[in-house]
Amino acid sequence: MHGLINRAIQSFVCATYGQPCWLRVTEAAGLGFTEFEAMLVYEDEMTKRVLDALCADLNRPRAEILEDLGTYLVSHPNMEDLRRLLRFGGVTYVEFLHSLDDLSDRARLAVSDLRLPMLELREVSPAEYQLFCYPGLPGYSSVMVGVLRAVADDYGALAMLSHDGQHGDAEVISIVLVESAFTEGRHFDLGARKS
Amino acid sequence: MMDTAELSALLDTLCPMFVLVDERGKIVNAGPTLQKLRPDEPMQGKDFLDVFELVRPRTVTTTPALLSLAGGKVHLKFHDEPRTALKGLIAPMPKGNGAIINLSFGISILDAVRDYALTSADFSGTDLAIELLYLVEAKSAAMEASRSLNLRLQGAMLAAEEQAVTDMLTGLKNRRAMDVVLRHLISGNSAFALMHLDLDFFKSVNDHLGHAAGDFVLQQAARIMEEETRNEDTVARIGGDEFVIIFKGLVDESVLSDVASRLIKRLRQPMMFENTPCQISASIGTALSTQFSSPNAAELLNAADQALYEAKRQGRSRHCPYSTLVESE
Numbered sequence: 001m002h003g004l005i006n007r008a009i010q011s012f013v014c015a016t017y018g019q020p021c022w023l024r025v026t027e028a029a030g031l032g033f034t035e036f037e038a039m040l041v042y043e044d045e046m047t048k049r050v051l052d053a054l055c056a057d058l059n060r061p062r063a064e065i066l067e068d069l070g071t072y073l074v075s076h077p078n079m080e081d082l083r084r085l086l087r088f089g090g091v092t093y094v095e096f097l098h099s100l101d102d103l104s105d106r107a108r109l110a111v112s113d114l115r116l117p118m119l120e121l122r123e124v125s126p127a128e129y130q131l132f133c134y135p136g137l138p139g140y141s142s143v144m145v146g147v148l149r150a151v152a153d154d155y156g157a158l159a160m161l162s163h164d165g166q167h168g169d170a171e172v173i174s175i176v177l178v179e180s181a182f183t184e185g186r187h188f189d190l191g192a193r194k195s
Numbered sequence: 196m197m198d199t200a201e202l203s204a205l206l207d208t209l210c211p212m213f214v215l216v217d218e219r220g221k222i223v224n225a226g227p228t229l230q231k232l233r234p235d236e237p238m239q240g241k242d243f244l245d246v247f248e249l250v251r252p253r254t255v256t257t258t259p260a261l262l263s264l265a266g267g268k269v270h271l272k273f274h275d276e277p278r279t280a281l282k283g284l285i286a287p288m289p290k291g292n293g294a295i296i297n298l299s300f301g302i303s304i305l306d307a308v309r310d311y312a313l314t315s316a317d318f319s320g321t322d323l324a325i326e327l328l329y330l331v332e333a334k335s336a337a338m339e340a341s342r343s344l345n346l347r348l349q350g351a352m353l354a355a356e357e358q359a360v361t362d363m364l365t366g367l368k369n370r371r372a373m374d375v376v377l378r379h380l381i382s383g384n385s386a387f388a389l390m391h392l393d394l395d396f397f398k399s400v401n402d403h404l405g406h407a408a409g410d411f412v413l414q415q416a417a418r419i420m421e422e423e424t425r426n427e428d429t430v431a432r433i434g435g436d437e438f439v440i441i442f443k444g445l446v447d448e449s450v451l452s453d454v455a456s457r458l459i460k461r462l463r464q465p466m467m468f469e470n471t472p473c474q475i476s477a478s479i480g481t482a483l484s485t486q487f488s489s490p491n492a493a494e495l496l497n498a499a500d501q502a503l504y505e506a507k508r509q510g511r512s513r514h515c516p517y518s519t520l521v522e523s524e
Contacts, residue, residue: 004340038343038344039337039340039341039344082336084332085333085336088325088328088332090315091314091315091316106329109330110333110334111333111337190308190314190315191309191312191313
């Protein structure tokens with residue numbers, strides 16, 4: 001599993017549940033270290049053990065935790081860089097949804113060895129969409145539900161998201177757009193620079 | 196044929212940074228994104244060359260010369276601040292009715308989006324500007340992560356080097372390891388001999404036959420020293436061509452002199468490096484821990500060093516025990 005993904009989990013746990021929780025989790029998972037490096041690649045098994053240990057520690061189902069992770073990736077100040085990269089996807093939430101088809105390619109463009117599963121958006125009606133998450137990363141669809149929900153907030157759109165079960169080998173997320181301009185949303189300045 | 200208004204409307208969509216100039220070089224119309232760069236100064240009606248300065252080709256300063264650059268690429272700058280750099284392509288209108296000049300930011304896009312607060316709506320749908328901005332941010336973030344990893348790895352490497360006890364080139368112990376051994380022997384009140392060995396003519400091998408030959412000679416010398424000493428002895432390379440051998444429990448000067456003679460004899464035999472003989476030799480000074488009432492490392496090293504100096508003074512390829520210096524005093 002790519003270090004960026006492991007690092008995202010680490011960052012999420014530390015920011016949400018605190019450093020002691022993370023140390024307990026790495027200990028229980030038997031990692032032998034406590035810090036993932038974002039630019040190294042680790043055994044898939046390690047990530048699985050970390051998530052198992054995290055579920056046990058928090059006594060919460062994995063899907064719920066992964067959804068929170070998705071929300072964290074977009075909405076937490078630690079992750080501002082990632083939010084900006086996602087916002088490059090489009091000027092509106094609907095444009096953003098359509099850009100998800102390119103997400104795995106975009107990720108690979110930035111970090112060539114980062115492989116994210118294929119996503120495919122299907123328009124049911126202008127207010128209703130289905131996102132097909134293809135296999136490759138267990139739990140990816142749960143993370144995506146959290147991401148989509150937080151990005152909707154970011155654009156100021158009001159959307160209802162739910163898991164729509166399995167369709168072939170893809171897990172399907174249903175997206176119902178109640179209002180595309182519910183609030184102002186958060187500002188996105190194309191030319192913003194880090195100070 | 197469509198009129199100017201229709202053409203401008205079309206260009207607004209396709210290339211929002213176009214300039215339509217008439218045959219005299221006056222701006223008939225400018226695209227919305229280009230006009231956004233100078234919101235308070237309508238470009239319409241101005242002379243193209245009054246708004247923009249031609250950077251390349253430099254020779255072009257007149258309108259006819261500009262219009263003659265059909266299909267050519269030009270580099271421009273605004274005359275006033277901010278002097279954003281632009282690239283342009285000139286396409287003449289039929290029948291000498293002026294030209295369309297399509298402008299783009301080129302590499303200045305990063306500063307331009309910030310300076311002019313541009314949004315994705317300011318670029319045409321096929322423009323790769325947004326993708327470029329995305330890539331710059333994504334790559335910078337990835338680079339930042341790599342850089343921080345590099346810094347940590349470098350720190351780890353320095354720490355590892357700090358703890359290393361082996362000389363990378365020869366596989367012998369290094370100076371740090373020698374210090375540890377000396378400290379250990381002294382604190383344990385053990386008797387031992389310390390030989391300071393310096394290769395003679397090594398610099399000449401290095402200078403005349405190159406560093407590869409020099410490295411080879413050092414490795415051969417190291418092998419000889421290891422072969423001529425016991426397992427419990429410590430052979431360390433403490434400088435370029437300087438070695439220290441610590442003989443644990445051996446303070447018999449005649450035995451040490453025999454060892455030194457064997458070392459010098461073997462080191463004097465030419466070493467063949469790529470069919471070229473490398474000729475070196477060695478000078479050795481030896482001090483004994485028993486020559487001092489309460490020995491310390493610096494004192495012993497200094498004594499061996501003095502003896503070595505004397506060996507060199509006597510004409511190299513020699514062994515000089517420290518005892519001979521003390522007796523002659």
